[in-house]
Amino acid sequence: MTFTNLPQPLAEALAAHGYETLTPVQTAVTEDEARSRDLVVSAQTGSGKTVAFGLAIADELLEDGRIPYSEGPLALAIAPTRELAQQVSRELEWLYAKTGARIVTCVGGMDPVKERRALERGATIVVGTPGRLRDHLERGKLNLSGLRAIVLDEADEMLDMGFRDDLEEILDATPEGRRTLLFSATMPRPIEALAQRYQKNALRISTVGENRGHGDIAYKAVTVAPSDIERAVVNLLRFHDAETAILFCATRDNVKHLHATLVERGFSAVALSGEHSQNERNNALQALRDRRARVCVATDVAARGIDLPTLTLVVHVEIPRDAETLQHRSGRTGRAGRKGTAVILVPYPRRRRVEMMLRGARIEAEWGEAPTLESIRAQDRERLMEKLLAPVEAEEDDREIARVLLEKVSAEDLAAALVIAHRAAMPQPEELIGNTPESREPRHRPGFDDVVWFSMDVGRQQNAEARWILPVLCRRGHVTRDAVGQIRISADQTHFQIPVALADQFAASVQRTASHDDGEYESTILIERSAEAPRDVAKHRSRDREGPQGRGRRPQGNGYPRSEGGEGQSSFRPRPAGGPGGGGKPFHKKPRKGGRD
Known part of the structure; x- marks a missing residue:
């Protein structure tokens, strides 16, 4: 297929890369209405955005199908992460392969000295992450005076990750007449503000349908x-x-x-x-x-x-x-x-x-x-039959070995050995609990047939989580972690189980530790026996909310433990090991979010 409205080198690159037609976002940015204008593009991840902005800036970069000589970069693309920036570079390299473009990637985690040398040798298109680009700019190694187009890819992610200052410093260093393209999956207010400040008469393009789920x-x-x-x-x-x-x-x-x-x-x-x-x-x-x-x-x-x-x-x-x-x-x-x-x-x-x-x-x-095990084995059987019955092109040496084997063992035994060899390479599937009433509750633990429910006057509103609560209970009650059963956290309370045999000892220890004025926040938490199981408490609260005094009131939270963003702590595994004096942090402080890449 020919792409008549595109420069010939790019059209040839698309055809060579297997493109038969452009995606909706690629078509939209190459329409006559979008040419030479600032763009705010809202498109789904995976919709071909990288190629889209590569096509969109072609008019600014190419003269007679070639990149002209320039002392500094003509285009700058900024992405939130190393991997995305490297992906953008790879896409632009094959798209602009026949134009003489020199593409330099500048990202954190790579050798900055090599990047500076590449910039000094001359770059037509620079792709990078905000922090590293700002560093090169401040050191005088990135000259943006001749820039014709700048692209912010996944701009919403960059703002969420705290790169606003970096982006503004880079944008402020670009010439007034440059073209600015914002690509973002969503359009929150910070993106609107960025567009208003750095763009002029921007055309808004959205290929996000009413059904936001990706159609494929x-x-x-x-x-x-x-x-x-x-x-x-x-x-x-x-x-x-x-x-x-x-x-x-x-x-x-x-x-x-x-x-x-x-x-x-x-x-x-x-x-x-x-x-x-x-x-x-x-x-x-x-x-x-x-x-x-x-x-x-x-x-x-x-x-x-x-x-x-x-x-x-x-x-x-x-x-x-x-x-x-x-x-x-x-x-x-x-x-x-x-x-x-x-x-x-x-x-x-x-x-x-x-x-x-x-x-x-x-x-x-x-x-x-x-x-289930049965469904996996059925799939294995179908795939195995399809694979073994498919035509093969074998070398004569391989066929000679096959003939020798058939002389020594039956065809059935040989086929069985082949099936066994294929199955041996597959990891064994697991047997699951399944959709039974027992599976909806935590697995039974020995010693917890007869328990006493206790309560604490802290919940999700105080950032209570099981991994912080467990060490507190061990310290306050002078027990090991194995003595604590289920822990159920609600909006403003936490309930937990203690075996009947240890309940009196636990309650006495809690009372003694509460009377010690050691300056610790946890010593002020009220821990006492609960007259009701947590489910009964929830039922009573639900009825209270439906009464005249409580109508329209809703508990804070969504009924589930809070999940922090980034690479912090979460749990699909059992609660972490802990014990008296070990492993816990005071949960009145908001848990620290994990490190950012």
Whole structure:
């Protein structure tokens, strides 16, 4: 197909790269109405935005199909993360391969000296992250005086990550007549303010449909018992047998734990999180591209900007913090017309939260259960038959070995050996608890057949979380962590179980520690026996809210533990080990968010 409204070098590059038609966002930015104007483009992740802005700035960069000589860069593209900036560079390299463009990438984690030398040798297009670009600008190594176009890719993410000052300093250093293009999946107020300050008569383009869910992604919500999450991950990977899959966790520790579990089970997996160096990230991504690895376990921050053509499965091992995160994660698959599947693992107690998130994102998900042993074996059988019955082109040496084998063993035994060899390479699926009443409650622990419920006068409003509460109970009650049963946190109270045999001893210790004025906040927390189980308390509160005095009042929170953004702490594993005097932090302080890439 010919792209008549595009410069010839770019049209030839698109055809050589397999393009038969442009995506909606690529078509929109090359229309006559959009030419030479500032643009504010709202488009989904994976819709071909990088190629879109490469096409959009062609009029500013090319003269007779070539890049003219210039002492400084003619175009600057800014992206929020290293991976995304490197992806943008790769896309622009093949798109502008026949134009004589010199593309330099400037990102954190790489050698800044090499980048400065590349800038000094001359660059037509510079692609980078805000912090590194600002550093080169302040050192006088990045000359923006001749800039004709600047692109902010995923501008909403850059503002969310705290790059406002960096972006404003870079934009203030660009010439007045330059063209400014803002690409953003969403358009919050900070983006509106940025557009108003740095753009003139900008044309707004939106290819985000009313149904915000990506049309090429099939969403599935899989209900699991909380203790079955890792086993469900194994079964999902085995059932879908994706060429490449990415598993999203909320924290670095959980990435490390799940990655180690999968490798031990026989999966070829890599990990990406904030604790990995740039070289480690590059090696992990290259392993995925080379098919040496098929599974990537990652945090949200580390996975931004990843573009893997073979990625067909995304699993939200831990529930995203909001609808936008859900879509950013899921948008790693189903890109540029390819089909993909996004699976959300939903522990039974958190189904309502996920339903609300899906409604807010206007995504229709198919609800179901994790693949069972029987369904996985049925899939294995179909795939195995298809693979073994497919025509093969064998060398004569291979056929000679086959003839010798047939002389020594029967064809049936030889085929059976072949089947066994294929199955031996597959990790074994897991047996799940399944959708039973027992699966909806925490697994039974010995010694907790007869318990006493206690309560604390702190809850989610005070940032109470099980991992902080457990060490406090151990210190206040002079017990070990094994003596504490279920912990249930509500808006302003926390209930927990103590075995009957230890209840009196625990209550006495709590009373003694409360009378010590040691200056600790936790000593002022009221811990006492609860006359009711937490479910009964919730019922009474619900009736109170429905009465004349309480009508219209709603408890704060959504009924689920607070989930912090970034790579902080979260939990799909059992609560962390702790004990008297160890491991806990006072939970009246807001837990510190994890490190940012």
